[in-house]
Amino acid sequence: MAHSHSTTHHTAAAVTAQAEILDLDAEILAEYATAIAAWLPVQASPREIVDLGSGTGAGTFTLLARFPDARVLAVDSSVDHLRRLHDKACATGVLDRVHTVTADLDAADWPDLGTPDLVWASASMHHMADPARTLRKVYDALGPGGLFAVVELAGLPRFLPETAPADRPGLEERCHAATTGFHAEHVPHRGADWGPMLTAAGFSVEGTHTFAVDMAGERNPAIGRYALTVLQRVRHRVAETIPAEDLAALDRLLDTGSPHSVLRRDDLALRTERTVWAARRAD
Template sequence: MLAEHTASITASLPLKSGPLHIVDLGCGTGAGTFALLARFPEAEVAAVDSSADHLRRLREKAEASGVDDRVRTVQADLDAAWPDLGTPELVWASASMHHMADPARTLRKVHELLAPGGLFAVVEPVGFPRFLPEGGPEERPGLEERIHAASDQHHAEHVPHCGADWGPGLTDAGFTVEETRTITVHLDGSRHEAIGRYALRGLQRMRGTVAQALPAEDLTALDRLLAADGPHSILRRADLAVRTERTVWAARRA
């Protein structure tokens, strides 16, 4: 869903020349990896993740797209010993830094890893996307805001680096932060048929963290939205949108 915005981020990175060696830290199933491959057609990407399933799916997509010769998948826990990732000119970390147990250590490791003059791009979401119209749904107004409030409280306790300002940490690790900017995303559901599925999966994931904090009436309303075949399913709504923000830090190793 955010491929266009990811492509715009890769296109605007303050690079002095096209990198030939790129590392995608916490690559997931490859949204950033494929954006980087498209933006830098001469480059090879080392896609690093702790999930073997994510890497398998990424590899399958790379083979289907004919770019598997430009991708090296690396399974690794970045909170433990780091694998040999070469000396990249660009390191990309999208929605992964806040998952690190010791982010300061990770920033130092990236600084050591990068080639002199190389760039580290950190992309982090500003909270989870919102999908329903303001005040929705009609039978339980304000439900989505209460879900987000409960989710924010959960992440403040269990994922304390979510929503952090990475600028000071990058500076402490020896980087020069050349650019910080926040991108506003608003995708109209009437123009993107996949938004319903994206909203369904996003709210399903959030349910697992907020169920204990929501009143019974809110949880019932949420479950009605998540019932894919039900009359109140979020898949049946024509008024959805994706509303979110992403912050980008571009930091250079001297």
């Protein structure tokens, strides 16, 4: 359930920041990833799994835990993300069940995925330059009766109440609204309904389910760090477009040494959604 950028090239700093978000997402939302994996309508416990756009491995380790006899091929464009995944596999003693492949899934030549029983793509499909092509590639790779799980999010999570901050209420929503144009240009398929596209690629969609998250900050102290990293990313997108008063208020939230820092708020809550489509190769 990571926000995996399978196809985008980043600076080193951006890759590191992205990895931090992926790791926090995996830590905080582990129970939801587990619930999604448990929901999947597998016909038999899969033995060969592909994690497509694996990021730092949230899906990989969820699937290894859910299917203890399976091996996972983790595919991502980021060498740094895959190195982190490899290190986690070493630390948790499952390296013999994990293989990593660095690949740009928008390139003409795809890596050999074998004949997987299950392909998992969490928050990666909306980054594909040509999603229809990717869906056809997955269809061709799957074994007969194989399952494709597409897990997607409508957008970045929210953390602040509508009344916050006191001097600029509604700040978070205005900041997210200001990113609409950027996302429409760069990730136009984010928030899409993948059902019709899966059907067009030949899949039979067997189920769709949305998992809603509303987790109070006191439940997990990492939510503050997650809010900080997400809002830092949002600031990068909106600094030139939001009013000066909003930017100043956002900077106060991001100033970790300030009493107004998001890390010091006791009213944070993580609000987000994950929708999963389970699609089977028809033949």
